[in-house]
Amino acid sequence: MKHLKSEEWYPWRRRSDKKYPWERYLNTDFLKSERERINDVAAWTKKFQRGPYHAPLEDVCYYVLPIEIKSRWLTYLEEGHTECKGLSALRNCSVEPLVAFFPSGRAPRDYTPIRINSSKKIALLNSYTKSTFVQNAITIEDWDVLEIDFIYADVRTESNxxxxxxxxxxxxxxxxxxxxxxxxxxxxxxxxxxxxxxxxxxxxxxxxxxxxxxxxxxxxxxxxxxxxxxxxxxKGKKIEILEGISIHLAEKILTxxxxxxxxxxxxxxxxxxxxxxxxxxxxxxxxxxxxxxxxxxxxxxxxxxxxxxxxxxxxxxxxxxxxxxxxxxxxxxxxxxxxxxxxxxxxxxxxxxxxxxxxxxxxxxxxxxxxxxxxxxxxxxxxxxxxxxxxxxxxxxxxxxxxxxxxxxxxxxxxxxxxxxxxxxxxxxxxxxxxxxxxxxxxxxxNARAERGGIRVSILKNTLRELRIATAEEIYQKVNSNTAARTFFRDFEDLKQLLIWAERNYTVYRDSRMRYGLV
CATH class of the missing domain: 3.40.50.300 (P-loop containing nucleotide triphosphate hydrolases)
Structure with a gap:
C-alpha cells in the first residue's frame, strides 16, 4: 500500500514550518475543521475545570487515545472495575488532553472519536509524591462512537x-x-x-x-x-501530559x-x-x-x-x-x-x-x-x-x-x-x-464466448420479463423459438440446471405450482 509524503497528506504543511502534526501550537498551523474542534473542547474544558467533583458534566466529543499511566496515579481507584484511556481534541496533536476511565472491558478502540454523554469529574492523587496537587480526570458512564468524519459536519457546499x-x-x-x-x-x-x-x-x-x-x-x-x-x-509520538502520564498521538485512521x-x-x-x-x-x-x-x-x-x-x-x-x-x-x-x-x-x-x-x-x-x-x-x-x-x-x-x-x-x-x-x-x-x-x-x-455465462442468465431474465411467470417447459419453449438464444443451451436439462443455480442465487423464485418468476 502506498504511503503519501507528509506534504501530500497534511494540507497545513504548505503554510507551517512544523514537520509533524503533534508539533503544532499556533492557531494558523491548524485546519479550519481542527480549529472548530479545538474551540468546542476548550469551551467545555473551562466549565469542566471550574465545576465541582462528582457532578455530572455536559456532553463533549473527544478522540480516544492509548495511555501509559504510572500505578502511583491509580492508588486510590477501585481496581479491576475501570479501564484507563487518554483523550484529546485531535488524534494527532495533544489538545486539551484528559485522563478518562471507562467501565472495564468496554472502552472504545484507540483513535476512535466518541461523544461522551454521561461523565463525572474526579481527582487523581499521586501517592508517590504525596503531593496535594490534584490531576483532574473523568469517569465515563455512557458514550456514543462517532463516524470518523464527524469533524467535517455542517460545511456549506458549493455546486460542482x-x-x-x-x-x-x-x-x-x-x-x-x-x-x-x-x-x-x-x-x-x-x-x-x-x-x-x-x-x-x-x-x-x-x-x-x-x-x-x-x-x-x-x-x-x-x-x-x-x-x-x-x-x-x-508511528506517532508519546507525549507526556503530566509526570508519569503519557498519551500516544498518531495518524492511525479507522475505516x-x-x-x-x-x-x-x-x-x-x-x-x-x-x-x-x-x-x-x-x-x-x-x-x-x-x-x-x-x-x-x-x-x-x-x-x-x-x-x-x-x-x-x-x-x-x-x-x-x-x-x-x-x-x-x-x-x-x-x-x-x-x-x-x-x-x-x-x-x-x-x-x-x-x-x-x-x-x-x-x-x-x-x-x-x-x-x-x-x-x-x-x-x-x-x-x-x-x-x-x-x-x-x-x-x-x-x-x-x-x-x-x-x-x-x-x-x-x-x-x-x-x-x-x-x-x-x-x-x-x-x-x-x-x-x-x-x-x-x-x-x-x-467475443460472445467470453461472456457465455452472463449471456445465458440475461436470456433467462429477459424471457421471464416477457412471460412474467412460467414453468421450466414454457421457458425452454420460448428460448428455443429464438435462433440466437437457443445456441446457448444444449437441451432442456441444461436450462433446468441454470434455473436451479438462479434460484439458489436469488435471481428467480419458484412458486408452489413449480412456476418461475424474477425476484
Missing part, C-alpha cells in the same frame, strides 16, 4: 466544486471532469446493494497514473483515503463508511478483486482504477474494454488525451483543505432516485439504442446483438442511476430525478464517443 477544480487545473472537458470527480463524490449505500462509484481509466504512462492517483487521493478527507499516511505519522480505493495495473483484473470488496462493504466504496496501456498488450486491453465498458459506472477509454503531467501538477498545487471539506459535506446528502416507471422505461430504451450503436459494427448477428445489448442495458441503467445520484449531490439536490439521469447519460455518451473515436478500438470484434 470538485469537478470545477479538476476542470480548471487539468484543462479537461467539463463532462470528463465530472466523470473523474464522480467516485470522489460517490453515491449513497443501498441496503442489500452497493454504494460508491467505480471508474476504470486507460492511461499510456505509468508516471501519469501515479501522479493522478496521488492528486485524487489528496482531494479526499484523510479518513476516506486508501493511500496511507507518512510512516512517521503512523468508516466511506472509502476510496486507488488501484492500477495492466488489465481489468485489478477491478475484479475490488468489486468483490465493494460488494461486501457496508457503506460507500468507490474505486479509482487506472489501467496502464502498453505497446505489447494494447490490443488485448481494448478487447477487454468492449466487454468491461458497461460494468464500471464510469469507464474513460483514453484519459491520457485529457490529462497530462502538467495538469496533474497544477491540480496538486490547487488542492487545499476545502476539497476534502466539500467532499465530506456532499456525502452527508443522500439523494433518492425519483423517476416514474414510464420515465425509467423510456430511459432504458435510449440506453439500449446508445449501446447498440457501439455493438452494431462488432456483432454482425442481429439476434445475438439484441441479446447482448439487453444484457448490458441492465447493468448500465443501474450504473447511470448511481452516477445521477453523484450529480445530484454535486449540485446540492435532494433527489436524482430525470434531469440528473439525462445529465448522466450525456457524460456517458461523451465517454462512449471517446471510445468510438479511438483508432485502437476500431477493428475490435466482440
Amino acid at each position: 466544486f470538485v469537478s470545477r477544480i479538476i476542470e480548471e487545473n487539468t484543462n479537461t472537458e467539463e463532462s470528463m471532469a465530472k466523470s473523474i470527480a464522480a467516485p470522489l463524490i460517490s453515491a449513497p449505500f443501498v441496503l442489500g446493494g452497493i454504494g460508491g462509484i467505480s471508474s476504470a481509466s486507460i492511461l499510456d504512462e505509468r508516471e501519469l497514473s501515479h501522479g493522478l492517483n496521488i492528486a485524487l487521493q489528496m482531494m479526499l478527507p484523510p479518513e476516506y483515503r486508501s493511500f496511507l499516511p507518512p510512516k512517521s505519522g503512523i 468508516g463508511r466511506n472509502y476510496v480505493r486507488s488501484v492500477e495495473g495492466p488489465n481489468f483484473g485489478i477491478m475484479e478483486l475490488e468489486r468483490s470488496k465493494r460488494a461486501a462493504f457496508r457503506g460507500e466504496y468507490s474505486i479509482l482504477g487506472a489501467l496502464i496501456n502498453s505497446q505489447s498488450r494494447g490490443i488485448e486491453l481494448y478487447e477487454e474494454l468492449i466487454h468491461k465498458f458497461f460494468e464500471s459506472e464510469i469507464c474513460i477509454p483514453n484519459l491520457g488525451e485529457q490529462v497530462d503531467a502538467d495538469g496533474v501538477l497544477n491540480l496538486i498545487e490547487a488542492i487545499d483543505e476545502d476539497s476534502g471539506l466539500q467532499i465530506a459535506s456532499l456525502r452527508q446528502r443522500n439523494p433518492a432516485i425519483r423517476i416514474s416507471v414510464q420515465e425509467e422505461e423510456n430511459f432504458r430504451r435510449l440506453i439500449n439504442a446508445d449501446i447498440d450503436v457501439v455493438l452494431t459494427e462488432r456483432i454482425r448477428d442481429d439476434g445475438l446483438r439484441d441479446i447482448i445489448t439487453e444484457m448490458k442495458v441492465d447493468a448500465c441503467v443501474e450504473n447511470l442511476k448511481r452516477e445521477a445520484q453523484s450529480i445530484a449531490r454535486s449540485e446540492n439536490r435532494d433527489c436524482a430525478d430525470l434531469t440528473a439521469l439525462e445529465q448522466a447519460r450525456r457524460t456517458f455518451k461523451d465517454r462512449l464517443w471517446m471510445l468510438e473515436d479511438d483508432e485502437r478500438f476500431r477493428n475490435i470484434r466482440y
Whole structure:
C-alpha cells in the first residue's frame, strides 16, 4: 500500500514550518475543521475545570487515545472495575488532553472519536509524591462512537466544486471532469446493494497514473483515503501530559463508511478483486482504477474494454488525451483543505432516485439504442446483438442511476430525478464517443464466448420479463423459438440446471405450482 509524503497528506504543511502534526501550537498551523474542534473542547474544558467533583458534566466529543499511566496515579481507584484511556481534541496533536476511565472491558478502540454523554469529574492523587496537587480526570458512564468524519459536519457546499477544480487545473472537458470527480463524490449505500462509484481509466504512462492517483487521493478527507499516511505519522509520538502520564498521538485512521480505493495495473483484473470488496462493504466504496496501456498488450486491453465498458459506472477509454503531467501538477498545487471539506459535506446528502416507471422505461430504451450503436459494427448477428445489448442495458441503467445520484449531490439536490439521469447519460455518451473515436478500438470484434455465462442468465431474465411467470417447459419453449438464444443451451436439462443455480442465487423464485418468476 502506498504511503503519501507528509506534504501530500497534511494540507497545513504548505503554510507551517512544523514537520509533524503533534508539533503544532499556533492557531494558523491548524485546519479550519481542527480549529472548530479545538474551540468546542476548550469551551467545555473551562466549565469542566471550574465545576465541582462528582457532578455530572455536559456532553463533549473527544478522540480516544492509548495511555501509559504510572500505578502511583491509580492508588486510590477501585481496581479491576475501570479501564484507563487518554483523550484529546485531535488524534494527532495533544489538545486539551484528559485522563478518562471507562467501565472495564468496554472502552472504545484507540483513535476512535466518541461523544461522551454521561461523565463525572474526579481527582487523581499521586501517592508517590504525596503531593496535594490534584490531576483532574473523568469517569465515563455512557458514550456514543462517532463516524470518523464527524469533524467535517455542517460545511456549506458549493455546486460542482470538485469537478470545477479538476476542470480548471487539468484543462479537461467539463463532462470528463465530472466523470473523474464522480467516485470522489460517490453515491449513497443501498441496503442489500452497493454504494460508491467505480471508474476504470486507460492511461499510456505509468508516471501519469501515479501522479493522478496521488492528486485524487489528496482531494479526499484523510479518513476516506486508501493511500496511507507518512510512516512517521503512523508511528506517532508519546507525549507526556503530566509526570508519569503519557498519551500516544498518531495518524492511525479507522475505516468508516466511506472509502476510496486507488488501484492500477495492466488489465481489468485489478477491478475484479475490488468489486468483490465493494460488494461486501457496508457503506460507500468507490474505486479509482487506472489501467496502464502498453505497446505489447494494447490490443488485448481494448478487447477487454468492449466487454468491461458497461460494468464500471464510469469507464474513460483514453484519459491520457485529457490529462497530462502538467495538469496533474497544477491540480496538486490547487488542492487545499476545502476539497476534502466539500467532499465530506456532499456525502452527508443522500439523494433518492425519483423517476416514474414510464420515465425509467423510456430511459432504458435510449440506453439500449446508445449501446447498440457501439455493438452494431462488432456483432454482425442481429439476434445475438439484441441479446447482448439487453444484457448490458441492465447493468448500465443501474450504473447511470448511481452516477445521477453523484450529480445530484454535486449540485446540492435532494433527489436524482430525470434531469440528473439525462445529465448522466450525456457524460456517458461523451465517454462512449471517446471510445468510438479511438483508432485502437476500431477493428475490435466482440467475443460472445467470453461472456457465455452472463449471456445465458440475461436470456433467462429477459424471457421471464416477457412471460412474467412460467414453468421450466414454457421457458425452454420460448428460448428455443429464438435462433440466437437457443445456441446457448444444449437441451432442456441444461436450462433446468441454470434455473436451479438462479434460484439458489436469488435471481428467480419458484412458486408452489413449480412456476418461475424474477425476484
